[in-house]
Amino acid sequence: MNNSDSLRHPPIPAPHMLDTKPSVPYRVVHPEESEQRRTTHSGLPSVANPMLTATGLAKAYRKHQSSVPVLKGVDFSAERGKVTAIIGQSGSGKSTLLHLLGTLDRPDEGEIAFDGQRIDCLPSRQRDQFRNNQLGMIFQFYHLLPELTLLENVLAPAMIGNGILSYWRNRRQIVERAKHLIELVGLSHRMKHRPRELSGGEMQRTAIARALVTNPSLLLADEPTGNLDQETGRTILQLLRVLNREHGLTIVMVTHDESIAQQCDSIVRLKDGRVERLTAPILRTTSV
């Protein structure tokens, strides 16, 4: 519990505080603010202001007696307010790395820190809370709950994060925020539809709205365009870029598509469970 407070840096408005500024659905980082932060945190020259850092991550999947190493000592860092791409071939361990960063799994070795705070060794309840509060996740297969409508899917993390009473008390603000996010991703007309009635792009946009409903500071995306056609994929990426630009959302994206990776602020290349090299994108497309 006490850890969760220290994790909130910068503090995220608690649900009851939402009513003070209901018109602002999520945190807007002003340029001055981010500038200020950059000066206070002095990190590595390559990653000036890391939000998420991992050092020496190792993970092996054990089945029976044999052990299959997936990550063999990976160092990783994601800069605040930037889009970081993790790229690699199938089986290079990029999804595993993302799961470790998203605290869905525990590393065998190494440390993960979020805002300077270790998160890999937290008790599971606090990790659940961290996932709910600070992280948004989107997946290749969207992973929406088929029984719930679009709106309910978007509301799900808020429901999980709040107890039944506090949800009930703040339901108006929460629903308003969810609707605003749905509007932002352009699905207001689809509010009452079930996921199976939506197209792939619509499902992914729903997943993005869902990831943002708890107002997280970090978005983890696992091949968000992997299952979409190019056109739709581009709109999704555009949306992510808008969120990054205009709302200062830090994004870590796993992809195997070089062209997508080239649009990101920094790229982490994985090969056989190791970081091949850290590269800056060759091409910066500022237009998107």
Add this chain to the structure above:
Amino acid sequence: MYKLLLCLRYLRTRWIALASIVSVTLGVATLIVVNSVMDGFTTQMKERMHGILSDIVLETRSNTGIAQPNWYEERIRNRLGDSVAGVTTVVTLPAMMTFQHNGNSHTQQVNLIGIDQKTYASVSDFSKYLLHPENRDQLDFLLKEGGYAPDRERMQPSGWEYRRPIARYRKLVNDRVRDGRTAEEEQAAEKSRYEALQQQIQREQLQSNTAVTESQSTNADSTDPSAPANSTTPAAPSTPDDAATQTDSSVNSLMAGPGIVIPNKAQQVLQFDPEKEQRTGIVLGISLGSIRGREPDGTVQDFFFLRPGDDVQVTFPNAGTPPRGIDETFTVVDFYESKMSEYDSTFAFVPIEKLQHSRGMIDPRSGIGAVTSIQIKLKPGVDLNTARDALRDEFPPTHEFVEVRSWQETQGPLLAAVQLETTILNILLFMIIAVAGFGILATFFMIVVEKTRDIGILKSLGATGTGIATIFLGYGVLLGTVGAGVGLLCGLLFVWKINDIARVVEWITGREVFDPTVYYFDTIPTIIHPFMLCWVTLGAILIAVLASVLPSIRAARMHPVEALRYE
């Protein structure tokens, strides 16, 4: 919140799970129906037995009975104090009842019970089971003019309305029994025969008194064969009144053969006239006087071979050693219908004084009649067993020759059998629900497997293991509640309409479900105890919840990454 939402959503979308709880529904419904019917039977039976038996009975097996019932009654009242609502004394005897029907004599074993009609109603519901409305208020052992259960067609007419024509008819039949002659002709013939006999006696007396000579004796011999021929002639002029006055009445009665009516005024008054008089009253259990059967159209009816107004002979032992059978004639004054076949087919109630008098149970010095049992009614709310134990203490079996029993002990074996039946049925039916529980378990495992990815999604959104487990546990509770609730409603509906349902089943199968000739109830009796409903419903829900525990734990322990990857 999401737990509740998902529970409800799963409930609405997973019909297979609803199918799995149909067994719970059926189990619950069956349990409710069975328990209600069994309770209905037991309660009605207990009510009746209790109503008939009074609360506590002091009983002796002695043939002569308890000689000082007043003293016993005083001790009972002293011991129990305020808790006594009523006390009555009773003489019970094994007896044999005989009656004529269709010219045949029928014999039946009965429990002859001498009751004090003034106090007996205070200890038992005896009077409410009588058929005549006046007797229900106060039994007086007198035959009523009519009005016995007017709704029973087969019993009409009864009472004096029935006795009078029957008696008249019997008399007529008896009068005409000899060679088709009327009573007057018979009487005249008998009288002339009698007078001829008288004359002959007189003549013989005369002959013996005077000196007998040979010539006279031959003369007498010659008159002998002529005597029967002469006998008719002197009789004709003499009037019956002359004959009666000529001889002593005691001689008359000695000489009179059976069937001879002696026209004596004093005797005519004493003559029992069944047209106008009744014997001591007796109240018979209804099955002693009737057979339950069906009309040709199928309706159930009692066919009466005895009715109020008929006379019956009852043979019972007297109080002597060794006892000898004595018999008395009683007039049926009413029937007793408790609808407990055991009682209705054996009980016969008569006034206690009559029994005490006939058996010689009345102490000639004090005039107090002995009794064989004392029945006690307790005030409502008094604990039966406490009162019984107090009386056992007062009349210890080692010192007294009376036995103290509560009504439940009297009917112990029957009540215990019914109780056992109910218990076993309950266990069996709960087994069925438990089997249903395993069905739920299997279905839930399937659902958890099916929902693996959703579980992974929820975990990636920050749901805790406990939260996931709660979803599935809550789902189990909901399913159990729905199943048990529907079962509850079905059961109640079934119980409510059970007689209609029985009729429909009868109509479909053509077989009687609930035969009123067997059970004495016209309708299936049911009682719904709220407590029973509660435990059946909660038990079913509990089984559903227990069945969902294991799948829930499995769901909670699922690894998020593996769950997300699950295809």
